[in-house]
Amino acid sequence: MSVNRDADLGWAAGFFDGEGHVSYRRGYPNKSTGRVSGSLIAVVPQNIDNVEVLEHFKSIIGFGSIGGPYKVKTNGKINRRFEVRYGVNEVEELFKILRPNLREKKTADFNRALIQYWTHDPKPTEEDFKRTIKRNKKKGCPECSGEWDAFICKKCGYIA
Numbered sequence: 001m002s003v004n005r006d007a008d009l010g011w012a013a014g015f016f017d018g019e020g021h022v023s024y025r026r027g028y029p030n031k032s033t034g035r036v037s038g039s040l041i042a043v044v045p046q047n048i049d050n051v052e053v054l055e056h057f058k059s060i061i062g063f064g065s066i067g068g069p070y071k072v073k074t075n076g077k078i079n080r081r082f083e084v085r086y087g088v089n090e091v092e093e094l095f096k097i098l099r100p101n102l103r104e105k106k107t108a109d110f111n112r113a114l115i116q117y118w119t120h121d122p123k124p125t126e127e128d129f130k131r132t133i134k135r136n137k138k139k140g141c142p143e144c145s146g147e148w149d150a151f152i153c154k155k156c157g158y159i160a
């Protein structure tokens with residue numbers, strides 16, 4: 001391996017150590033099967049003026065996709081963010097590349113997320129239902145988009 005490749009990999013791991021996040025996520029119970037899907041995601045967000053840094057990271061890793069701009073509110077100010085993201089089929093490979101140079105904290109984060117994913121149980125939990133209700137409340141009534149409690153709409157009478 002070339003000196004540059006080593007330096008690049010060291011830089012990429014340091015960048016992820018500082019700015020990256022990896023997590024396991026549960027979906028919402030499927031309407032017909034009731035099963036909950038499991039997923040993995042790794043992201044590194046950056047402000048709009050740092051998008052080349054994300055391109056550089058992606059080119060060292062050799063894969064990944066850059067998304068944005070996303071509007072985010074920080075301290076009452078709206079910023080535009082980009083992120084490089086790795087999906088469920090990419091996180092393990094990303095970890096293999098970063099691992100030799102990654103610090104303890106993010107190594108533990110990858111290990112935790114991967115174990116949670118490998119031991120994913122599709123049976124919906126109480127927490128899954130709570131999240132679903134919260135999401136449905138936020139979405140509003142599916143019929144009239146009116147405010148509702150995720151069970152019955154007081155405006156149009158729709159029942160979930």
Ligand SMILES: [Zn+2]
Nearest residue numbers: 141144153156
């Ligand atoms: Zn309604």
